[in-house]
Every structure is written in C-alpha cells, then in structure tokens.
Amino acid sequence: MLSTIRDCTRPMAVVALAVSLAATLSAQVAPVVPPPPRADLAGAESYTIFLAGRPVGREEVAVSRQADGWTIRGSSRIGPPIATTVRQVEVRYDATWHPRSLSLEGAIQDRDVALETVFADGKATNNLKEGDATQEKVDTVSADAVVLPNVFFGGYAALAARLVGAAAGTEVKAYIAPQAEIPIVVTAVADERIETPQRTFTAKRFSLTFRNPNGELAVSLWTETGGSFVRLSVPSQTLEIARDDVASAASRMSAFSVEGDETVRVPANGFNIAATVTKAPVSYTHLRAHETDSYLVCRLLLE
Numbered sequence: 001m002l003s004t005i006r007d008c009t010r011p012m013a014v015v016a017l018a019v020s021l022a023a024t025l026s027a028q029v030a031p032v033v034p035p036p037p038r039a040d041l042a043g044a045e046s047y048t049i050f051l052a053g054r055p056v057g058r059e060e061v062a063v064s065r066q067a068d069g070w071t072i073r074g075s076s077r078i079g080p081p082i083a084t085t086v087r088q089v090e091v092r093y094d095a096t097w098h099p100r101s102l103s104l105e106g107a108i109q110d111r112d113v114a115l116e117t118v119f120a121d122g123k124a125t126n127n128l129k130e131g132d133a134t135q136e137k138v139d140t141v142s143a144d145a146v147v148l149p150n151v152f153f154g155g156y157a158a159l160a161a162r163l164v165g166a167a168a169g170t171e172v173k174a175y176i177a178p179q180a181e182i183p184i185v186v187t188a189v190a191d192e193r194i195e196t197p198q199r200t201f202t203a204k205r206f207s208l209t210f211r212n213p214n215g216e217l218a219v220s221l222w223t224e225t226g227g228s229f230v231r232l233s234v235p236s237q238t239l240e241i242a243r244d245d246v247a248s249a250a251s252r253m254s255a256f257s258v259e260g261d262e263t264v265r266v267p268a269n270g271f272n273i274a275a276t277v278t279k280a281p282v283s284y285t286h287l288r289a290h291e292t293d294s295y296l297v298c299r300l301l302l303e
Contacts, residue, residue, distance in 0.1 A: 043228070047153065048247040049078055050240040056082065059241070061154035061229070069094040070161075074154040084108050089152045097162055099124075099147045102177055106151065115149070117177055126178040141181050142173040149177045153232060153241045159184070160221060160229040163206050174210075184219075185209045192222070194230070196245045203230055222246075 049057040057078030064071050070093045076086040086106040093099055102117035114129040119141065126137040146162055148155045162172055163186070170186040188207040193200060203222045210217040222231040232241040 045229075046244045047241050048244060049076075049153065050242070050247075051082070052238040056080075057084075059086075059152070059154050061157060063157050063228075069100065070097065070158075072154060072157050074152060076152060076154070083110065084151050086152050089149060089154070091147050091149070091155060091158065093147075093158060096144075097146070097158060098144050099141075099175070102147055102149060104149055104152065104177075108151065115178055117147075119145075119147075124175055124177070128178060137178055139175070139178075139180055141175045145173040145175040145181055146184075147177055148174050150179070154229075156221065156232055156241075157229040160223040161227040163204075163221070163223060164227040166206065182213075183211045185211060194222075194246055196248060198245060201225070 044060070044062040047059045047061060048055050049059065057076060059074055059076035061072065061074040064073070072089075072091045072093075074086070074089055076084070076089075078084045084106065085108075086104060089104040089106075090102070091099070092101045099119040101119065102115065104113075104115040106113060112131060116127045118125050122140060122143065124139045124141045126139070128135045128137060146155075146159045148159065159172065159174065163170075166172075166186050166189065168186055168188050172184045172186075173181055174184050175181045185208065186206055187209055190205045190207075192203050192205050194203050201224060203224055206221045206223070208219045208221060210219055217234070218236065220231075220233040220235075221229075224230050230243050231246055233239070
C-alpha cells in the first residue's frame with residue numbers, strides 16, 4: 001500500500017487530515033462563482049511555516065499567467081518532526097481556475113514520493129509512486145475544485161484567488177490531493193490592516209470551515225487586494241504559514257483604524273516604542289505599538 005503520500009499529513013496533524021468522502025452540506029450554502037482572472041496575482045513569494053510558534057520550514061511559491069490559464073509552481077522544505085521536502089510541484093488551472101493537472105515530486109520522512117494527477121470528466125486520476133511501488137487512484141471531483149496538495153501549502157494561492165468577492169455562506173470545493181474532495185465554507189469575512197516595515201496594506205481575512213468527514217476544522221486565510229495569498233492559520237493545530245513580509249517580528253495586524261491617528265515614539269529603558277495615539281472624539285487613548293528597536297511588539301489600551 002502506498003500510504004505515505006496519502007496519509008502524509010498525519011505527523012503534522014494539519015488541514016484535511018485523513019479526509020475521505022465529503023459530508024453533505026445544507027441547501028442554504030451558496031456556490032462560489034470563480035472570479036475573472038487577475039493579472040496582479042502573478043509573481044513569486046517566499047513563505048515561512050510555523051508550528052507551535054516556532055519556524056520549522058519554508059516554501060517558495062510562484063504564480064504565473066499563460067494565455068490559456070494559470071500555473072502554481074514551487075518547492076518546500078519542512079524540518080523535524082514533519083521532515084518533508086517538496087523538490088518541485090506544479091498545479092495547472094484553466095483561465096477560470098478549473099484544475100487541469102498536478103505534478104509533485106519530493107520526500108516524506110526520507111521516503112521518495114511522486115504524484116501525477118490529471119483532472120478530466122469529473123475525475124481526478126492519480127498515479128502515486130513511493131520508492132519503486134506505483135498505484136493508480138481515481139476520485140470523483142467537481143469541475144471547479146481547488147487543488148490543495150497535502151504537503152504543499154502554496155496550493156492555497158488558488159483558494160485565495162477563488163475567494164475574491166466571496167461572502168459568508170459561500171462554499172468552495174477543494175480536492176485534498178490525493179485523498180478526496182471536501183467542502184470549504186466561508187463563515188465570516190473581515191478587513192484587516194497589515195503594517196510591515198516596508199508598507200501598509202489592507203487584507204481580507206476569511207474565516208473558513210473545512211468540513212471533513214471526521215469533524216470540522218476552523219481555518220483562517222488572509223488575502224491581499226486582487227486575491228494574492230498572504231497568510232494561513234490553523235489554530236487547533238498551532239500551524240501558521242505566512243508570507244515573509246508579514247512573518248517579520250516588526251509586522252502587525254489591526255482590525256480597524258481611526259482617522260487622525262498620530263504617530264509618536266515612547267522612550268523606554270534601552271529601546272523606543274513606535275506607536276499611534278488616537279485623540280478625541282474617542283473617549284479613550286488607544287496606543288498601538290508596531291515596531292521597536294528591539295523588535296518589541298505590544299498593545300496598550302489606556303482607559
């Protein structure tokens with residue numbers, strides 16, 4: 001049995017662990033309509049993977065646009081206790097983000113694995129290889145399913161693109177390759193301001209429920225304007241994947257801002273705190289620290 005690649009997330013205990021067939025959803029859940037392709041999605045980014053607050057790996061992800069569709073390519077290396085390497089991966093979609101193919105080659109717990117998947121006629125045909133053993137596996141999938149390979153988080157770039165314009169109640173089908181298809185439901189959407197040492201931008205935070213047959217899993221996904229993948233969080237598994245600019249200790253997120261905020265620098269013992277002060281008509285002083293000489297990050301609410 002080729003169990004390693006199919007159950008490769010078991011040591012990680014992360015998204016879509018051991019999924020099989022998706023549970024039936026309520027009729028009130030609205031299907032998502034794929035957004036028009038956006039040229040500003042194209043580009044290459046680096047991501048840091050955190051487990052229990054500790055960096056354990058990195059991924060390189062590149063999204064490119066061709067005349068007939070989109071391609072996500074990348075590689076990753078995650079250290080112990082996960083010990084997973086993706087030497088190369090490529091996921092191809094058509095112009096409306098319908099999957100065409102998946103190719104992945106790497107190692108899990110020092111065992112070489114490879115996966116080739118073709119999507120056609122409502123089926124995902126998987127050719128799995130572990131060492132010298134091979135096996136074919138065929139799953140039923142939706143024509144517009146997002147492909148999320150078990151060992152490559154860069155696949156969430158496609159989910160981020162598909163969520164452009166999505167509201168609470170939206171459903172997206174996801175194929176957890178090479179296991180099965182599951183529904184992902186948007187439970188809430190919120191704007192958040194992200195400040196990094198280089199710039200400030202507005203992100204969308206999507207609260208998601210992965211409806212696995214063995215139980216629901218809460219996940220948060222942040223996207224930038226246009227649908228680019230910024231950050232993924234699975235709180236129950238203490239798992240975080242963050243683009244390098246927002247993974248910095250000097251970055252911060254804020255759910256709101258107040259017009260007229262004044263930037264100040266508060267002297268302290270051995271360092272200074274860069275902050276903003278909100279003045280009247282607000283009835284309290286809101287002091288938010290976001291970057292310091294000692295990489296200190298704090299938040300003070302003074303009544």
